[in-house]
Amino acid sequence: MLTVKNLHASINGKEILKGVDLEVHAGEVHAIMGPNGSGKSTFASVLAGNGVYEVTEGEMAFEGENLLDMAPEERAWMGLFLSFQYPMEIPGVSMVNFMRTAVNEHRKYKGQEPIPADEFLALMREKEALIGMDKEMMRRSVNDGFSGGEKKRNEIFQMAILEPRLSILDETDSGLDIDALRIVASGLNKLKRPGNATVLITHYQRLLNYVKPDIVHVMYDGQIVRSGGAELALELEEKGYDWLK
Amino acid sequence: MIKQFTDLFESRRAQIERESSPLLNEAREAAYGIFRDTGFPAYGMEEYQHTDIGNLLKTVHNTGERDTGNAVLLNHIDQYKTAGDNVPRCHSDELFKYLLSDKSVAAFSGKINVAQDAQKTMAYQNHRNLLNGMDCRVFSKPQLEIYADDVKCSHGMTTGQMDETVLMYMRSRGIPEEEARTILRTAFAEEIIDGIRDEELKDRLSLSVAQRIRGKE
Numbered sequence: 135m136l137t138v139k140n141l142h143a144s145i146n147g148k149e150i151l152k153g154v155d156l157e158v159h160a161g162e163v164h165a166i167m168g169p170n171g172s173g174k175s176t177f178a179s180v181l182a183g184n185g186v187y188e189v190t191e192g193e194m195a196f197e198g199e200n201l202l203d204m205a206p207e208e209r210a211w212m213g214l215f216l217s218f219q220y221p222m223e224i225p226g227v228s229m230v231n232f233m234r235t236a237v238n239e240h241r242k243y244k245g246q247e248p249i250p251a252d253e254f255l256a257l258m259r260e261k262e263a264l265i266g267m268d269k270e271m272m273r274r275s276v277n278d279g280f281s282g283g284e285k286k287r288n289e290i291f292q293m294a295i296l297e298p299r300l301s302i303l304d305e306t307d308s309g310l311d312i313d314a315l316r317i318v319a320s321g322l323n324k325l326k327r328p329g330n331a332t333v334l335i336t337h338y339q340r341l342l343n344y345v346k347p348d349i350v351h352v353m354y355d356g357q358i359v360r361s362g363g364a365e366l367a368l369e370l371e372e373k374g375y376d377w378l379k
Numbered sequence: 380m381i382k383q384f385t386d387l388f389e390s391r392r393a394q395i396e397r398e399s400s401p402l403l404n405e406a407r408e409a410a411y412g413i414f415r416d417t418g419f420p421a422y423g424m425e426e427y428q429h430t431d432i433g434n435l436l437k438t439v440h441n442t443g444e445r446d447t448g449n450a451v452l453l454n455h456i457d458q459y460k461t462a463g464d465n466v467p468r469c470h471s472d473e474l475f476k477y478l479l480s481d482k483s484v485a486a487f488s489g490k491i492n493v494a495q496d497a498q499k500t501m502a503y504q505n506h507r508n509l510l511n512g513m514d515c516r517v518f519s520k521p522q523l524e525i526y527a528d529d530v531k532c533s534h535g536m537t538t539g540q541m542d543e544t545v546l547m548y549m550r551s552r553g554i555p556e557e558e559a560r561t562i563l564r565t566a567f568a569e570e571i572i573d574g575i576r577d578e579e580l581k582d583r584l585s586l587s588v589a590q591r592i593r594g595k596e
Contacts, residue, residue, distance in 0.1 A: 182551050186543075210553035222548040226566025235562065236552040243553075275566075292552060 135160050135331050136181075136300055141192035143180045150176040152356035153192070158300065158331050165334045165342055165367060168353035169375045174335045175219055177353070178304040182216035183209050196300065210236075211243035213299030217289040217306050224276040229288075232276045233258065233295055240296060261294040265321045283314035290321040301325075302333045307341035319344030339371040352378055468499045475506045476571055478564060478592075479515040486518040491534070495526040504534040509541065509567050511560070564592045 136158040143151040150173045158164055168174050180187050181194065183206035194201040196214055204212070224232065237257075238248045249257070262269060265287060277285050286306050293301055303322070307315055322332065322345050334341060342350075342364065350366040351358045352375070359378055360366065477485050491502045508517045521534040541563055549559035568588050575581040 182547075184547050205556070206547060206550035207553050207555045210551055216551050218548060218551075222542075222545045224545055224549070224563070224566065226569045227562055231562075232549075232552070232554075235554050235558065239553045239555065239558070296553065 135197060136333075137193070137195045138181075139193040141177075141180070141194060142190045143176060143187045144190055145176070145187050149190070150187070150356055151180065154353075154356070154358055156351070156358065158333060160299075160331055161328050162349065163326075163332045163334065163345065163347045165336060165347040165350045166353055166358070167336060167350060167367060167370055170337075172353045173356040174353050175304055178216055178219075178302050178333075178335055181209075181302055182206055182214065207239065210296070210298075211240055213297075215293050215296060215298030215301045217286075217293060217301065217303040219304040219306075219308065221277050221280075221285040221289055223278045223280070225278045227276050229272045229274060229276055230258070233292070236292070236296060257295065261291055264324055265291045265294055266317050267291050282309040283311065286310055286318055287314065287321070290318055290325075294321065294325055297325075299329065300331050300333070302335070304335045305337065306334070307336055307338065315341065316344065339367050342367050354378060467497055469497065470501045471503070473502075473504045474571065474574070476567065477506075477508045477517060478511070478567060479508060479517060480511040481515060482512070483515045484517070485515075486520075487536075488520040488522070489534075490522040490524060491532065493523070493525040493527050493530055493532065498527050498529045500527060500530040500532065502530070502532045506536040507567075508536075508538040509564065510538060511541070511564070561593055565589050568592065 136156065138154055138156040141151050141154040142149060152173075154173075154177055156164075166174055166177070176187060180189060181201070183201070183204065185206075189202055196209065196212060199212065201209060201214075234249070234254055237254065241247065241249060258272065261267070262272065267287060268284075271280070271284060271288065274280075277288060280288060286309070289303075289306060306318060310318060319341060326332070332345075334345065334347065336342070347364055347367065350362055350364060350370075352360040352366070352370065354375065471491065473489065473491075475487055475489070477487070479485055485508070487506050489504055489506070491504055493500045493502060502523070504521050504523070506519050506521050508519070510517065517538055519536040519538070521536050523532050523534050525532060541560060545563065546556065546559050549562070550556055554562070565588070569585065572581055572585045572588060575584065
């Protein structure tokens with residue numbers, strides 16, 4: 135589903151990714167761990183198409199299509215979703231309008247008509263219940279004045295609405311207390327489908343207690359230096375990252 | 380209907396009577412020069428009066444030439460407003476928002492005067508600008524003149540381009556870049572329209588502003 139080969143990327147001339155290789159198949163849950171500054175978030179941003187990073191070498195393909203040629207919105211339409219580490223606040227843009235616009239753009243890409251109002255409301259209600267979103271949050275502007283936990287939950291809610299094929303979750307667990315973590319994790323588990331895949335970027339083992347990864351990778355200094363099964367995450371928790379350097 | 384390349388000069392004065400709470404909310408689209416002077420002298424003003432001013436200004440797409448020759452046309456919008464508080468315990472909120480595009484130039488000069496006997500005045504003046512182009516410019520001169528010593532006053536000005544990280548966030552949800560920009564411009568304007576108390580007028584204006592932002596930029 136996702137093939138990344140020898141990916142190099144830099145920002146302002148400084149190289150952050152120094153040859154990343156990754157292969158994700160449908161149905162898999164991957165975890166990418168690693169110390170601060172190792173390039174995990176940069177990798178997520180590059181996958182989503184953030185233009186501040188320049189890809190200098192390598193390949194990225196999603197469903198066989200070259201991602202490098204695609205705008206961020208096109209990647210979204212194809213079914214790629216990034217849950218942001220720091221979701222943006224958009225005062226003056228209501229959650230309802232934001233989501234309706236996003237849903238309709240996805241539909242337009244598929245050659246479908248805009249979603250009828252009643253269908254959209256039903257969809258919102260269904261996903262609110264699934265993720266445990268407060269209805270009151272829907273009436274507010276996007277992430278405006280939301281707490282850290284509410285923002286992260288809102289990311290999972292957006293993911294539930296858009297039903298991506300590949301979800302990349304950039305430190306969705308950071309800044310969450312244990313209750314919020316459980317809610318987010320249970321949302322993720324409910325959204326899991328055989329045809330979909332998830333890449334979890336995280337510092338800690340704790341999210342992985344709730345969402346079981348099939349493959350764990352360790353990123354260090356812009357490269358994936360080790361891959362293994364779920365037990366690798368436990369080993370990292372115990373020994374830290376130093377032994378991998 | 381005012382034609383392009385026409386300059387408009389306007390002067391407004393409001394004399395505020397006892398127990399009134401003036402509210403001035405307006406939205407203006409300019410393809411011509413506006414030179415405006417709005418003043419609220421405080422004659423007859425009573426304690427606890429509240430003045431709200433919300434002003435939305437949007438310049439239209441215009442990069443044409445003025446007259447003949449190679450001179451570039453600048454949309455020049457100049458506004459001057461004064462508000463005076465010389466009675467105690469009055470409150471004024473002023474919010475000016477400019478939405479500029481292309482080669483527009485806009486200027487703002489505003490002054491709040493708080494007289495010596497206008498104690499407990501609360502006066503806030505804010506001027507915010509959203510520039511949608513590398514060639515637009517804005518000049519701002521927010522001013523406070525305070526002669527009383529027990530007041531709460533502030534003034535400020537911000538000028539910025541659209542936040543690229545917000546745009547990236549919206550695009551990652553499948554909202555195309557141009558649509559995202561339009562949504563953010565409309566949201567910027569909406570804060571002024573929100574201050575309108577007549578619901579019917581508010582809805583109509585909201586729709587009209589949204590259409591203009593969509594249609595002409």
